[in-house]
Amino acid sequence: xxxxxxxxxxxxxxxxxxxxxxxxxxxxxxxxxxxxxxxxxxxxxxxxxxxxxxxxxxxxxxxxxxxxxxxxxxxxxxxxxxxxxxxxxxxxxxxxxxxxxxxxxxxxxxxxxxxxxxxxxxxxxxxxxxxxxxxxxxxxxxxxxxxxxxxxxxxxxxxxxxxxxxxxxxxxxxxxxxxxxxxxxxxxxxxxxxxxxxxxxxxxxxxxxxxxxxxxxxxxxxxxxxxxxxxxxxxxxxxxxxxxxxxxxxxxxxxxxxxxxxxxxxxxxxxxxxxxxxxxxxxxxxxxxxxxxxxxxxxxxxxxxxxxxxxxxxxxxxxxxxxxxxxxxxxxxxxxxxxxxxxxxxxxxxxxxxxxxxxxxxxxxxxxxxxxxxxxxxxxxxxxxxxxxxxxxxxxxxxxxxxxxxxxxxxxxxxxxxxxxxx
Numbered sequence: 001x002x003x004x005x006x007x008x009x010x011x012x013x014x015x016x017x018x019x020x021x022x023x024x025x026x027x028x029x030x031x032x033x034x035x036x037x038x039x040x041x042x043x044x045x046x047x048x049x050x051x052x053x054x055x056x057x058x059x060x061x062x063x064x065x066x067x068x069x070x071x072x073x074x075x076x077x078x079x080x081x082x083x084x085x086x087x088x089x090x091x092x093x094x095x096x097x098x099x100x101x102x103x104x105x106x107x108x109x110x111x112x113x114x115x116x117x118x119x120x121x122x123x124x125x126x127x128x129x130x131x132x133x134x135x136x137x138x139x140x141x142x143x144x145x146x147x148x149x150x151x152x153x154x155x156x157x158x159x160x161x162x163x164x165x166x167x168x169x170x171x172x173x174x175x176x177x178x179x180x181x182x183x184x185x186x187x188x189x190x191x192x193x194x195x196x197x198x199x200x201x202x203x204x205x206x207x208x209x210x211x212x213x214x215x216x217x218x219x220x221x222x223x224x225x226x227x228x229x230x231x232x233x234x235x236x237x238x239x240x241x242x243x244x245x246x247x248x249x250x251x252x253x254x255x256x257x258x259x260x261x262x263x264x265x266x267x268x269x270x271x272x273x274x275x276x277x278x279x280x281x282x283x284x285x286x287x288x289x290x291x292x293x294x295x296x297x298x299x300x301x302x303x304x305x306x307x308x309x310x311x312x313x314x315x316x317x318x319x320x321x322x323x324x325x326x327x328x329x330x331x332x333x334x335x336x337x338x339x340x341x342x343x344x345x346x347x348x349x350x351x352x353x354x355x356x357x358x359x360x361x362x363x364x365x366x367x368x369x370x371x372x373x374x375x376x377x378x379x380x381x382x383x384x385x386x387x388x389x390x391x392x393x394x395x396x397x398x399x400x401x402x403x404x405x406x407x408x409x410x411x412x413x414x415x416x417x418x419x420x421x422x423x
Contacts, residue, residue: 022383023047025409028399031079031417032338033389038091041389041397041411042327042335045382049074052377055348062355063212066190070211076421077204077348082339083414084234091329095339096231099317100135101164101326104142108164108334109151110321111138114227118159125154125161155312160302162314162322164334173304175346175373176353176366181286184361185294187267190215191358194262195243196283197272198226200316200340201300201370203239204347206270209354210242217244219262223251250281263288267362268354272300274311285365294362298354300346304369314370316340323374342370349373 024043027033032048033041052074063070081087082095092101098114113119113134122130122137130137138161142150147163154161193216195206203218203226210216218240220226228236246262249255259281263269269288271278278284285297299305302314302322319342320326326334346368353366385401389411392398397411412420 022385022401022407023050024383024387024399025401025407026050028389028409028411030075031082031412031414032075032341033399033411034397034413035079035082035087035089035095035339036327036337037089037329037335039089041089041399042329043387043389043399044327044337044378045387046378047380047382048377050380052077052345052348055352058352059208059348059355062352062359063208065359066213068211068213070208072208072348073421074348075417077344078338078341079414079417080238081200081232081235083418085232087339087414091335092333094317094336096317099160099315099336100138101321101334101336102135102139102142104147104150105145107147108166108321109142109147110160110162110164110318111135111154112160112315112318114160114315121157121159125150125157125159127153155309158313160313160315160318162312162318164321164326165324166334167324173369173372175349175376176368177304178353178357179365179367180363181297181365182289182291182295182363183293184363186361187294187358191267191296192265193217193268193270194219194266195270197270197300199228199272200232200235200239200343201347201350201368202270202272202298203228203236204344205298205300205350205354206243207239207241208347208351209268209270212355214268215244216242217246217262217266219246219248219259221250221255222247223249256282259283264291267294268296268298268358270298270300270350270354274301274313275299275305276311289363289365296354296357296362296364296366298350298357298366298368300350300368300370302369303371305365305367309371314342316343316346316370319343319346319370320374322371323378325374325378342374345377346370346373349376 026049036042056072060069087095099112126141191214193214195218248258303309317340327337329335350368357364388400398408400408
């Protein structure tokens with residue numbers, strides 16, 4: 001639980017804000033079950049969408065204070081990228097294909113290799129040549145020794161390998177923490193947001209703040225553009241629509257001066273870099289927040305800014321696995337839950353936290369942990385009834401709730417969900 005400006009963020013309370021009679025049928029309606037599992041859509045029993053509906057209600061209430069209430073459909077937030085890219089079920093291979101769930105000698109791990117540099121580093125991590133198939137090489141090494149040792153070697157060189165935490169539970173560390181660094185101030189005019197983030201979670205946060213009335217400027221180094229431009233162009237355009245763009249070289253003295261000018265003129269900074277990377281650019285949330293009242297710094301990282309994993313790298317699929325946010329095809333066979341789920345979940349938490357800070361007068365460092373956001377949304381009571389997923393009479397997958405007079409819900413695909421919403 002975390003409190004700022006009289007507003008409390010309690011994941012358990014968030015889940016109670018919605019009336020969800022069956023978490024499994026809710027999952028089937030969302031488009032998320034259709035891309036979860038391998039040959040058969042696989043349900044989850046935890047109250048995922050109860051949490052996300054509660055978060056969305058909080059975002060609408062807080063954004064309404066600034067005259068622009070933002071209404072979100074969490075199912076669309078989770079499933080729209082999958083609809084745009086035509087993703088299908090991958091089981092222990094992530095929807096986008098870059099991450100795999102691999103059984104090791106003493107547990108499961110997620111190995112995410114989305115960048116060419118990850119493959120180049122793999123032989124050093126494995127301490128042997130990777131051969132023709134990197135996944136087979138990881139499987140072989142993982143089966144020989146403790147998976148935690150392989151995770152540690154990978155994270156030392158910035159490769160996203162993490163161990164599945166099957167016992168991850170809340171409350172633990174909250175998904176969002178607030179640190180008072182600067183002074184409060186009554187906001188004057190729409191906040192000016194500088195977005196240094198990339199891919200999904202940070203841009204989703206910026207998108208929501210922009211819809212709340214903020215002026216958003218995205219900052220990119222032309223030598224290292226946002227990977228979403230090429231990897232997810234439809235989502236990139238959707239999340240950045242209406243935002244300004246500044247291209248600044250972070251490696252030149254002129255670019256650093258321009259970067260300083262942009263930061264000096266901002267009220268809110270959004271970033272998704274590890275703390276060490278920002279320090280190398282001379283960017284400090286403590287300095288930014290202390291130099292002027294009313295400012296907000298939103299940091300989205302894999303494991304939070306503090307603690308032994310503060311500089312660990314993470315992406316949406318592996319961060320979800322680190323928080324135990326998976327489905328189970330069998331008692332000992334995990335599969336990925338939806339599409340890079342820690343990304344949209346963390347983006348919603350970040351937007352909520354940013355709006356909390358703005359409503360409280362700013363001066364806060366908003367620290368969002370993707371791993372702990374994943375833990376939060378899988379915490380709480382699920383539906384205790386028996387369920388089945390099978391082909392219905394119309395040829396579509398149907399999830400059955402056997403405790404409510406055999407009530408069933410057709411498993412909607414992301415494309416069907418987006419089409420029904422007019423997206």
